[in-house]
Amino acid sequence: MSTPLIHNERFVQIAAPVLVGVLVLLMWQFAVMAFEVPKYLVPSPVDIGRSLVNDFPSLFNALLMTLKVTFLAFAIAVIFGVAASLLFVQSKWIEISLFPYAVLMQVTPVVAIAPLIIIWVDDTTWALTICAVIVAIFPIISNTTLGLRSVDPNLLSMFRMYRASRWQELIRLRIPGALPYFFGGLRISSGLALIGAVVAEFVAGTGGAKAGLAYMILQSGYNLQIPKMFAALILITLTGILLFALMVWMSDRALRNWHESALKVEH
Amino acid sequence: MTATKVTPLNPASESESAPGEVVTAAHRPVLEVEGVDKVYGNGTVALKGADLTVGEGEFVSLLGPSGCGKSTLLRIMAGLGGVSSGSVKWWEQDYNVVGSKGRKLAFVFQNATLMPWARVRKNVRLPLDLEHAGKSSEVDQKIDDALNMVGLKGFDQSFPRELSGGMQMRASIARAMITEPNLLLMDEPFGALDEMTRNKLNDDVLKLWKEKGWTIVFVTHSVYEAVYLSGRVVVMAARPGRIVDDITIDQPYPRSPDFRVSTEFAGYCRQVSQALERASAMGEDREEDQL
Numbered sequence: 001m002s003t004p005l006i007h008n009e010r011f012v013q014i015a016a017p018v019l020v021g022v023l024v025l026l027m028w029q030f031a032v033m034a035f036e037v038p039k040y041l042v043p044s045p046v047d048i049g050r051s052l053v054n055d056f057p058s059l060f061n062a063l064l065m066t067l068k069v070t071f072l073a074f075a076i077a078v079i080f081g082v083a084a085s086l087l088f089v090q091s092k093w094i095e096i097s098l099f100p101y102a103v104l105m106q107v108t109p110v111v112a113i114a115p116l117i118i119i120w121v122d123d124t125t126w127a128l129t130i131c132a133v134i135v136a137i138f139p140i141i142s143n144t145t146l147g148l149r150s151v152d153p154n155l156l157s158m159f160r161m162y163r164a165s166r167w168q169e170l171i172r173l174r175i176p177g178a179l180p181y182f183f184g185g186l187r188i189s190s191g192l193a194l195i196g197a198v199v200a201e202f203v204a205g206t207g208g209a210k211a212g213l214a215y216m217i218l219q220s221g222y223n224l225q226i227p228k229m230f231a232a233l234i235l236i237t238l239t240g241i242l243l244f245a246l247m248v249w250m251s252d253r254a255l256r257n258w259h260e261s262a263l264k265v266e267h
Numbered sequence: 268m269t270a271t272k273v274t275p276l277n278p279a280s281e282s283e284s285a286p287g288e289v290v291t292a293a294h295r296p297v298l299e300v301e302g303v304d305k306v307y308g309n310g311t312v313a314l315k316g317a318d319l320t321v322g323e324g325e326f327v328s329l330l331g332p333s334g335c336g337k338s339t340l341l342r343i344m345a346g347l348g349g350v351s352s353g354s355v356k357w358w359e360q361d362y363n364v365v366g367s368k369g370r371k372l373a374f375v376f377q378n379a380t381l382m383p384w385a386r387v388r389k390n391v392r393l394p395l396d397l398e399h400a401g402k403s404s405e406v407d408q409k410i411d412d413a414l415n416m417v418g419l420k421g422f423d424q425s426f427p428r429e430l431s432g433g434m435q436m437r438a439s440i441a442r443a444m445i446t447e448p449n450l451l452l453m454d455e456p457f458g459a460l461d462e463m464t465r466n467k468l469n470d471d472v473l474k475l476w477k478e479k480g481w482t483i484v485f486v487t488h489s490v491y492e493a494v495y496l497s498g499r500v501v502v503m504a505a506r507p508g509r510i511v512d513d514i515t516i517d518q519p520y521p522r523s524p525d526f527r528v529s530t531e532f533a534g535y536c537r538q539v540s541q542a543l544e545r546a547s548a549m550g551e552d553r554e555e556d557q558l
Contacts, residue, residue, distance in 0.1 A: 152380065154376045158376070258383045258384045
C-alpha cells in the first residue's frame with residue numbers, strides 16, 4: 001500500500017514552504033491589483049516575472065559577473081582561510097600575534113574600505129573580489145582554527161604515545177576532526193562572499209560590461225524600473241540559497257557516515 | 268580467610284616462574300615507580316611518594332576512591348605526564364626504551380577513543396600506520412587476527428557509531444594489541460559498560476593476557492573486577508593520592524566464572540574492601556584536618 005503524500009516527510013518539507021510562498025505571492029498580486037498600486041512603487045509578482053523574462057539577457061550577464069566575483073572570492077577565502085588556520089595551530093605564538101588582525105579585518109566595515117581598494121586596484125573584478133574576500137574569510141579562519149584545536153585529548157595522547165610526527169597528527173587527526181567546523185564555516189562564508197560581492201559592486205558602481213546584479217539594482221532604481229530591481233533582487237537571493245544548499249550538500253556528503261550533524265536519525 | 272596457594276601462573280611467563288609461584292615483582296621489573304610526586308600547577312598534590320614495581324607477566328590492578336590519583340599514576344606509567352619528583356623506569360631504563368622490540372607499550376583509555384570518521388579497520392591499524400607499516404598481506408593478516416581475537420570479525424568496515432559500547436571497547440583493545448605490546452595499561456576500560464558485557468570482556472582480557480604474555484596494569488573502581496582479574500591489587504588513598512596497600516590475590520589462573528562465586532573470591536573481596544575503606548577514611552581524615 002502506498003503511503004499518502006502528506007505522510008511523506010520529504011514531500012512535506014518541500015511542499016509546506018512552497019505552499020506558503022505561493023499564498024504570499026497570490027495575496028501580494030491580489031493586494032496590488034485591488035489597491036491599484038503603481039508598478040514604480042510596488043510591482044506585482046506578474047510584473048516581476050515579466051521583467052525576469054524580458055530583461056533576461058542583461059540580468060543574466062549581470063548574474064554571471066556577480067557569480068564570478070562571488071566564487072572567486074569564496075575560493076580565495078577558503079584557500080587563505082585554511083592556510084591561516086593551519087599556520088595558527090602550529091604555534092600559540094603565531095596565533096596570538098596574527099589572530100587580532102583577522103578580527104580587525106572582520107570588524108572593519110567593507111563599505112568603509114571598499115573605496116580605497118577600488119582606488120588601489122586597477123582591475124575592477126579583482127577590486128570587488130578583494131572586498132568580498134575580506135568579508136568572507138573570517139568564518140573560515142575562526143571555525144577551522146577552532147576545529148583544528150578541538151581534538152579529543154585522549155586521541156592526541158595516543159598519537160603522541162605512538163610517537164606520531166606533527167604531520168601525521170595534522171593529517172590523520174586534526175584535519176579530519178576539524179571537518180565539521182570547517183563546513184560550518186563554509187556555510188556562513190558562502191553567503192558572506194555573495195554579500196561582499198554585492199556590497200562592493202554598490203560602492204564601485206561599476207557599469208558597462210562588468211556590471212553585476214548590484215549595479216542593475218542601482219540603475220533600475222534611477223530609472224524607476226522597479227520590476228527589474230525586484231528581478232535582480234530575486235536572482236541575488238536565489239544565488240544565496242543555491243550556494244547555501246550546495247554547502248549543506250557537500251557537508252552532508254563528507255560527514256554523513258560519522259558526524260552527528262549529518263546523521264539521519266531513525267525513529 | 269583460607270586462600271590456598273595453587274599454580275597461578277600466566278603461562279606465557281612460565282619459563283621464568285616456577286610452578287606454584289605467584290608472579291610477583293621479584294621477576295624482571297617492567298615498571299619501577301620510585302618516590303613519585305605529582306603536583307599540578309594549581310598546587311593540587313595528585314600523587315605523593317608513590318612506589319610501585321610491576322614485574323614481567325604480572326596483572327596488577329590499581330584500586331581506590333575517586334581522586335586518589337590512579338589515572339594520574341597510570342598516565343605517568345605511559346609516559347603521558349611528567350613527574351614533579353621521583354623517577355619511573357621502563358624495563359630498567361628511561362622512557363626512550365619504550366617502543367623498541369620487546370619493549371612496546373599500549374594504553375586503553377576509559378572510553379574507546381576511536382576516530383569517529385574512520386572505519387573499525389582503519390582505527391585498529393592506526394598504530395601500524397603511524398609506524399609507516401605500509402600495506403601488505405602480512406599487515407592485513409595482523410589486523411584480521413586482532414579483530415578475530417576480540418570477536419569483531421565482520422565489523423571491520425563499520426564506523427564506530429554503528430557499534431555498541433562493548434564492541435567499541437573491543438575495537439580499542441584490538442588497536443592496543445596490534446603493535447604486540449609487552450606492557451598494557453588500561454584506565455577503567457569497562458567502567459561505562461553493563462555488568463554482563465564487563466564480565467565477558469574481563470574474561471576476554473584474561474584470555475588474551477594469558478595467550479600474549481602481556482604485563483597489565485589495570486585501573487578500576489570495582490573491588491570485584493580487581494580481585495577477579497589481578498595477581499596483585501594495589502590500593503590507593505586520596506588527598507594526597509598515595510599507595511596504601513598491596514594485596515596479593517593468591518589464586519590460580521585461568522579464572523573462570525566459578526571463581527566469582529567461590530569462598531576464596533568472597534574472602535579476597537572482603538579483604539580488599541576493608542583496605543579500600545581504610546584508604547577512603549584516610550582521605551576523609553585529611554579533609555577534616557584541612558577544614
